[in-house]
Amino acid sequence: MANGLFEKGAITGIGETAYTRGSGKSDIALQMEASLKAIADAGLKPTDIDGVIPYAAGAAVAEDFITNFKLPDLRFSATTPLGGASCVAAIQAAMSAVAAGLANHVLIPIGRNGYSGARIGSRVQQMPQFRVVGEYEMPLGTLAPAQLYAHMARRHMEMYGTKSEQFGKIAMTVRNHAAMNDNALRQEAMTLEDHQASRMIADPLRLFDCSLESDGGAAVIVSASERAKDMASKPAYIMGVGEGHPDSPSTITQRDDMTTLGTAKAAPRAFEMAGITHKDIDVAEIYDCFTYIVLCQLEDLGFCAKGEGGDFVASTNFAFDGDLPLNTHGGLLSQAHIVGMNHVVELVKQLRGTAGAAQVKDAEIGLVTGYGDMGDGTVAIMRA
Amino acid sequence: MEMERLYPLPNPNSQPYWDGLRERRLMLQQCGECGTIRHYPRPVCDHCFSMEVEWVEATRRGTVHSWSESHHPFHPSFKADLPTMFVTVDLEEDVRLVGILRDPEVTLRVGLPVEVRFEDAADGAFSIPILVADRSGGS
Numbered sequence: 001m002a003n004g005l006f007e008k009g010a011i012t013g014i015g016e017t018a019y020t021r022g023s024g025k026s027d028i029a030l031q032m033e034a035s036l037k038a039i040a041d042a043g044l045k046p047t048d049i050d051g052v053i054p055y056a057a058g059a060a061v062a063e064d065f066i067t068n069f070k071l072p073d074l075r076f077s078a079t080t081p082l083g084g085a086s087c088v089a090a091i092q093a094a095m096s097a098v099a100a101g102l103a104n105h106v107l108i109p110i111g112r113n114g115y116s117g118a119r120i121g122s123r124v125q126q127m128p129q130f131r132v133v134g135e136y137e138m139p140l141g142t143l144a145p146a147q148l149y150a151h152m153a154r155r156h157m158e159m160y161g162t163k164s165e166q167f168g169k170i171a172m173t174v175r176n177h178a179a180m181n182d183n184a185l186r187q188e189a190m191t192l193e194d195h196q197a198s199r200m201i202a203d204p205l206r207l208f209d210c211s212l213e214s215d216g217g218a219a220v221i222v223s224a225s226e227r228a229k230d231m232a233s234k235p236a237y238i239m240g241v242g243e244g245h246p247d248s249p250s251t252i253t254q255r256d257d258m259t260t261l262g263t264a265k266a267a268p269r270a271f272e273m274a275g276i277t278h279k280d281i282d283v284a285e286i287y288d289c290f291t292y293i294v295l296c297q298l299e300d301l302g303f304c305a306k307g308e309g310g311d312f313v314a315s316t317n318f319a320f321d322g323d324l325p326l327n328t329h330g331g332l333l334s335q336a337h338i339v340g341m342n343h344v345v346e347l348v349k350q351l352r353g354t355a356g357a358a359q360v361k362d363a364e365i366g367l368v369t370g371y372g373d374m375g376d377g378t379v380a381i382m383r384a
Numbered sequence: 385m386e387m388e389r390l391y392p393l394p395n396p397n398s399q400p401y402w403d404g405l406r407e408r409r410l411m412l413q414q415c416g417e418c419g420t421i422r423h424y425p426r427p428v429c430d431h432c433f434s435m436e437v438e439w440v441e442a443t444r445r446g447t448v449h450s451w452s453e454s455h456h457p458f459h460p461s462f463k464a465d466l467p468t469m470f471v472t473v474d475l476e477e478d479v480r481l482v483g484i485l486r487d488p489e490v491t492l493r494v495g496l497p498v499e500v501r502f503e504d505a506a507d508g509a510f511s512i513p514i515l516v517a518d519r520s521g522g523s
Contacts, residue, residue: 154451200455204452
């Protein structure tokens with residue numbers, strides 16, 4: 001069982017809507033549009049879909065896909081309620097389903113109006129995953145992810161000497177990649193001075209440390225590997241997956257070590273399943289809701305030791321033609337916040353060799369992560 | 385869009401904590417079997433898995449673990465209070481608490497001794513913990 005789900009499934013279809021601020025479409029319509037594109041990309045018909053994993057905190061449920069696509073026999077459905085770690089967690093769940101023969105083609109859609117739709121309020125406070133911070137922290141006025149996560153970043157800075165300029169390097173690198181992507185919201189150049197001059201949101205996190213609020217949809221299809229090789233698009237075989245929950249998963253402030261994410265538990269499982277080392281990674285699409293969360297994941301993924309993230313960021317070239325190409329699409333920071341499904345789509349493009357101007361030369365093996373809900377971490381490793 | 389103010393949503397597990405804040409007492413759950421203190425309030429002791437609960441009054445003393453100063457108005461009902469310094473504190477009872485710093489003179493650092501005090505919020509609808517530097521001596 002050492003190799004677990006190794007290459008039991010592959011991503012056979014990808015789809016994205018335009019990423020905008022003001023889609024004029026419903027959340028469900030965004031999901032259906034992205035899903036139809038992914039299905040077409042895989043060379044399938046909508047009625048071939050026999051598994052679906054809707055976004056747990058989203059508008060659509062599995063029944064919406066049965067209704068819209070007239071699915072004759074949906075045999076597998078699940079949700080993976082891990083916030084921004086959900087999309088990669090859904091890949092693990094889909095892999096389990098296709099490996100067990102429960103389904104052949106599992107659709108994983110996401111889509112929402114994160115800019116033009118509803119914002120933080122009492123509805124969020126009462127969602128089960130936020131119930132604990134909802135009762136004890138939100139009534140004080142600390143309710144948004146930037147505010148809650150800033151305690152982790154400050155602790156990291158105080159314990160390890162991490163600097164805001166190191167966060168800035170991540171923001172600038174990712175912005176440069178967005179500028180090479182036609183479907184990215186922010187394309188103007190960003191200098192370190194721009195980053196340092198951007199207004200403080202929740203100290204130490206500045207505006208340019210924060211991801212975008214945006215509208216859009218993205219979807220992928222996970223198929224059983226034995227079917228993948230005969231499908232329309234080049235499959236991305238999934239070598240390893242992992243899901244990890246941090247200690248004190250519901251509240252950062254109660255966590256013994258608030259500088260360690262669930263990623264630290266997920267990553268060793270994913271690398272062991274894949275049978276590769278960090279040196280084999282040609283491209284990394286790392287969930288970037290905030291710059292600090294990228295730095296922390298680089299540690300928890302094992303690219304450097306805990307506490308060395310600042311120096312690692314300072315000394316590594318993350319450009320598409322650099323040492324460790326990072327968020328080659330522009331990420332949540334500068335492309336769009338599509339809850340990390342845009343990271344999964346980009347990794348598949350990189351492994352197909354269709355990533356456009358920011359294509360990493362000879363990309364054969366890549367990694368994608370998810371992160372969310374106060375510290376859950378997920379990792380998937382794929383190959384061309 | 386009309387934004388409601390966020391109120392605590394106490395349940396039977398947590399009501400004594402909120403009642404304590406109103407009475408200017410910091411109350412913590414203690415396991416009725418093994419004596420382990422836990423926070424935030426919840427039904428089961430993660431040390432011995434007992435559901436027997438007692439409540440004890442904390443010393444209100446602790447040290448700074450981390451902090452964040454909020455500048456952006458994420459919610460209109462908190463806008464007038466910005467910037468707001470939220471501090472995570474390691475209490476003497478070996479649990480953590482989040483409070484608002486009401487001590488403009490102090491420069492925060494990890495390990496700084498602080499004292500928990502209390503403040504009414506939302507026109508007195510409930511009370512919250514606030515923090516000042518502990519100038520009583522010690523470290």
